Amino acid sequence: MIKEFSILVSIVLLLTGFVFIHYLTHNGVSSQKTLSSISKITEISSPSLSVAYYEPRVLFYEKTLNPAYPQMQAMNKMDLVYEQ
Amino acid sequence: MNEILLSNEVIVYLLSETVLYFLLFIAFLATIGLLKRWNFDAFTTEQFALENRSYLVMTIIFFVMMLKVVLLPYFVYTIDNLSDLIPGAMCGAGVVKANEYGNPLLALKIIILFLSALWLSMNSIDLKEKNYPYLKLKSWFFVLIFFLLSTEYLLDILYFTHIETTNPVSCCSVIFGQTGGANGLPFGLDIPKLLILFYLLFALVVLTTVSELAVMSIIASLLFGVIAYYAVVYFFGTYIYELPTHLCPFCMLQDHYFYVGYLLWGLLLLGLFLSIDAAIMQSFFKQPAKSLKRISLLLLSLFVLLCSAYVAVYYLKNGVLL
Amino acid sequence: MNNNAFLHFLTLLLFKQKGKHIGAVLISVIIIFLLSSVLFISSSLQSMLLGTLESQSDFTVSRVQAGKAINTPSAWMDKVLEINGISQVAPRIYGRYFFAPREESFLLVGVDLFDEQSSKELRSLVKGLDLKSFLSTDSMLVGEGVKTFLSEHYYKEYFSFKTPQGSFKKVKIHQALPSGTNLIANDMIIMPIELAREIFGLGEDEVTDITFNVPNDAEWDNIIGKLHLLFYDVRVVEKREIVKAYENLYNYKGGLFLILYLVAMVTFMLILYQRYSMVYSTERKEIGILRAVGWSIKDILKLKFYETAVVVLVSFVLGVILAYLYVFIWDAPLLSQIFLGGANLPNHVSFVPVLEFGLLGSIFLFYAIPFLAAVLIPAWKIAVTPPKEAML
Numbered sequence: 012m013i014k015e016f017s018i019l020v021s022i023v024l025l026l027t028g029f030v031f032i033h034y035l036t037h038n039g040v041s042s043q044k045t046l047s048s049i050s051k052i053t054e055i056s057s058p059s060l061s062v063a064y065y066e067p068r069v070l071f072y073e074k075t076l077n078p079a080y081p082q083m084q085a086m087n088k089m090d091l092v093y094e095q
Numbered sequence: 096m097n098e099i100l101l102s103n104e105v106i107v108y109l110l111s112e113t114v115l116y117f118l119l120f121i122a123f124l125a126t127i128g129l130l131k132r133w134n135f136d137a138f139t140t141e142q143f144a145l146e147n148r149s150y151l152v153m154t155i156i157f158f159v160m161m162l163k164v165v166l167l168p169y170f171v172y173t174i175d176n177l178s179d180l181i182p183g184a185m186c187g188a189g190v191v192k193a194n195e196y197g198n199p200l201l202a203l204k205i206i207i208l209f210l211s212a213l214w215l216s217m218n219s220i221d222l223k224e225k226n227y228p229y230l231k232l233k234s235w236f237f238v239l240i241f242f243l244l245s246t247e248y249l250l251d252i253l254y255f256t257h258i259e260t261t262n263p264v265s266c267c268s269v270i271f272g273q274t275g276g277a278n279g280l281p282f283g284l285d286i287p288k289l290l291i292l293f294y295l296l297f298a299l300v301v302l303t304t305v306s307e308l309a310v311m312s313i314i315a316s317l318l319f320g321v322i323a324y325y326a327v328v329y330f331f332g333t334y335i336y337e338l339p340t341h342l343c344p345f346c347m348l349q350d351h352y353f354y355v356g357y358l359l360w361g362l363l364l365l366g367l368f369l370s371i372d373a374a375i376m377q378s379f380f381k382q383p384a385k386s387l388k389r390i391s392l393l394l395l396s397l398f399v400l401l402c403s404a405y406v407a408v409y410y411l412k413n414g415v416l417l
Numbered sequence: 418m419n420n421n422a423f424l425h426f427l428t429l430l431l432f433k434q435k436g437k438h439i440g441a442v443l444i445s446v447i448i449i450f451l452l453s454s455v456l457f458i459s460s461s462l463q464s465m466l467l468g469t470l471e472s473q474s475d476f477t478v479s480r481v482q483a484g485k486a487i488n489t490p491s492a493w494m495d496k497v498l499e500i501n502g503i504s505q506v507a508p509r510i511y512g513r514y515f516f517a518p519r520e521e522s523f524l525l526v527g528v529d530l531f532d533e534q535s536s537k538e539l540r541s542l543v544k545g546l547d548l549k550s551f552l553s554t555d556s557m558l559v560g561e562g563v564k565t566f567l568s569e570h571y572y573k574e575y576f577s578f579k580t581p582q583g584s585f586k587k588v589k590i591h592q593a594l595p596s597g598t599n600l601i602a603n604d605m606i607i608m609p610i611e612l613a614r615e616i617f618g619l620g621e622d623e624v625t626d627i628t629f630n631v632p633n634d635a636e637w638d639n640i641i642g643k644l645h646l647l648f649y650d651v652r653v654v655e656k657r658e659i660v661k662a663y664e665n666l667y668n669y670k671g672g673l674f675l676i677l678y679l680v681a682m683v684t685f686m687l688i689l690y691q692r693y694s695m696v697y698s699t700e701r702k703e704i705g706i707l708r709a710v711g712w713s714i715k716d717i718l719k720l721k722f723y724e725t726a727v728v729v730l731v732s733f734v735l736g737v738i739l740a741y742l743y744v745f746i747w748d749a750p751l752l753s754q755i756f757l758g759g760a761n762l763p764n765h766v767s768f769v770p771v772l773e774f775g776l777l778g779s780i781f782l783f784y785a786i787p788f789l790a791a792v793l794i795p796a797w798k799i800a801v802t803p804p805k806e807a808m809l
Contacts (some may be wrong), residue, residue: 249751
């Protein structure tokens with residue numbers, strides 16, 4: 012093994028180590044607890060999607076129509092990707 | 096569109112299978128050419144090209160085989176993940192049962208793995224000789240494996256496109272459980288007899304392998320495989336789950352049980368395969384296979400120890416057996 | 418062959434000819450980076466949302482008319498309570514409030530603050546919340562996105578809601594919710610339930626919908642049947658439907674992305690095939706020399722395989738690490754908008770790191786198998802070059 016290669020390998024290993032340390036030391040439990048408690052208080056667990064006025068904000072409960080053109084099917088833009 | 100086909104794992108799995116199948120198809124075409132025109136005694140450019148081409152076949156099969164070994168656990172993992180999407184399924188068992196292609200597919204995968212590993216050991220002894228004595232044999236063998244692989248690929252596609260996400264499937268406790276007092280064990284066995292058979296067959300495998308009784312060793316290994324499957328599902332599994340009514344070969348693959356299933360089934364399959372492989376190498380090709388045997392015995396002993404350890408640990412912790 | 422010498426030769430070769438590999442490594446890193454960023458975001462969101470679902474009620478019922486959910490009479494609560502096996506029946510009042518001038522909307526949620534549990538939960542969530550002063554005047558708690566939006570529009574202390582009756586309701590902005598709740602509460606306004614009822618113009622006997630629990634899950638199907646017998650214009654949403662939907666939701670996005678990515682992957686394979694065919698054909702002489710000094714075809718294939726394996730592994734690790742940094746440390750600017758939308762209030766979510774072995778394995782298989790397969794045939798072609806021919 013030549014020196015350059017060992018340097019490359021050690022750089023890669025160092026980066027991996029850094030990522031693992033970050034992964035192991037992050038405080039996932041407390042952020043999960045914060046989310047759980049807000050959804051417990053409000054009884055709403057839908058993600059806060061930044062949706063336009065004709066799209067449903069609370070998934071699975073709301074169905075909205077385009078007020079400008081009621082005959083038209085709701086465009087539900089995020090629905091294309093957020094299947095209901 | 097079927098939701099199943101949008102699952103990440105399914106896409107990755109099908110892509111991998113397709114790429115591998117494409118390579119195998121190239122290898123298959125090359126093999127047909129080899130079989131038609133191979134003549135080792137000829138000194139033509141064509142023969143020389145064919146010898147080179149046999150290296151391509153070999154490389155492809157080696158490569159595909161290595162990846163199939165990885166893809167089998169990945170397939171099981173995929174199925175296990177799908178159990179969240181299919182109503183009623185708690186683990187892989189229900190998903191495999193979701194249509195009639197699941198069980199043959201899983202069985203075929205294991206058989207193919209066995210056969211192609213056999214091909215590899217055949218190949219390695221072929222390369223040691225100077226005049227490729229087994230080339231015809233291994234080429235025909237590959238043609239056979241290729242047909243199995245084609246079936247497998249077809250089943251893969253049929254299986255994943257025919258899973259219904261609306262029809263509920265049965266949970267593992269229904270499939271394997273003794274509902275209505277029926278005994279799920281074959282040959283009229285009960286648990287004590289099954290266990291006696293399990294340990295006796297293990298002893299038989301060890302004895303036949305050590306004393307180099309090739310044919311007996313193959314038979315013993317196959318029998319041990321069957322009995323070990325039932326023993327794990329109907330007895331040792333209950334200690335892994337610590338629940339006497341939980342009978343399932345798939346649930347132990349979940350994180351809840353620390354993925355011990357992958358280790359358990361991996362040890363069993365690998366150990367069985369190596370012991371059969373060693374026996375075949377010895378009896379048909381007259382090749383010494385000391386290290387193969389040693390490894391296979393080691394793996395099988397680890398398997399038996401692991402199974403027994405679950406029972407022992409449970410007994411030590413709780414002071415009773417289930 | 419001495420293994421150490423082989424390793425030395427392999428690494429020497431890699432570095433002497435780094436120009437040959439650097440292109441492939443760069444493209445691979447970009448491909449893996451994009452792929453794993455998307456999958457990291459979706460799996461992180463999925464696990465965060467599924468985690469919050471655990472504290473949710475099992476069922477929600479609302480009245481429907483012409484397929485649309487309308488206000489539910491609160492008398493239904495008593496009827497629901499009469500069914501055996503049901504507990505914790507609670508009303509919900511929520512809805513969107515449109516900030517007309519800019520067509521932005523907030524999600525107004527009424528919370529029963531006299532309920533022991535939710536007030537306790539709220540106090541532990543919002544540090545330094547004085548419930549007494551909160552309840553003494555009409556006040557609300559706002560999400561971070563709402564807070565920024567309102568202060569940009571000079572509503573520093575108070576905001577005036579317009580009720581359907583045409584009157585204005587002045588509500589004090591009491592405090593902002595912690596930024597950890599952004600995923601759910603970015604555009605949320607929490608206020609006492611009576612105040613929300615007034616702003617939405619709901620009658621005393623109306624609520625938006627009703628939630629309840631059924632502790633025994635074997636009874637779930639039974640309960641649904643009973644509800645449909647009790648009311649004819651009812652829609653029942655189960656929690657397990659939502660779990661499945663969330664599961665699908667992110668499969669859908671990741672999966673759609675993966676399917677589109679297949680095209681890129683196939684192109685990548687073609688490029689690699691071409692590139693390595695070309696690169697290897699310039700190596701003919703070198704391979705010829707190796708063959709002449711006694712290397713077998715197998716040895717050369719081994720050399721090429723290890724070379725490719727190093728390229729694959731290094732670019733995989735680099736790509737994944739970059740994606741990790743981008744998603745979990747810099748919170749995925751730009752890409753997160755695909756998942757969270759950008760039509761309303763801007764949202765800034767910090768993703769909780771989720772590294773699943775299965776996900777990493779999927780990414781690796783998706784990338785490594787096509788890569789290795791594409792290089793296999795060019796490598797074989799060069800390995801079987803006869804030494805004599807190569808010298809010409």
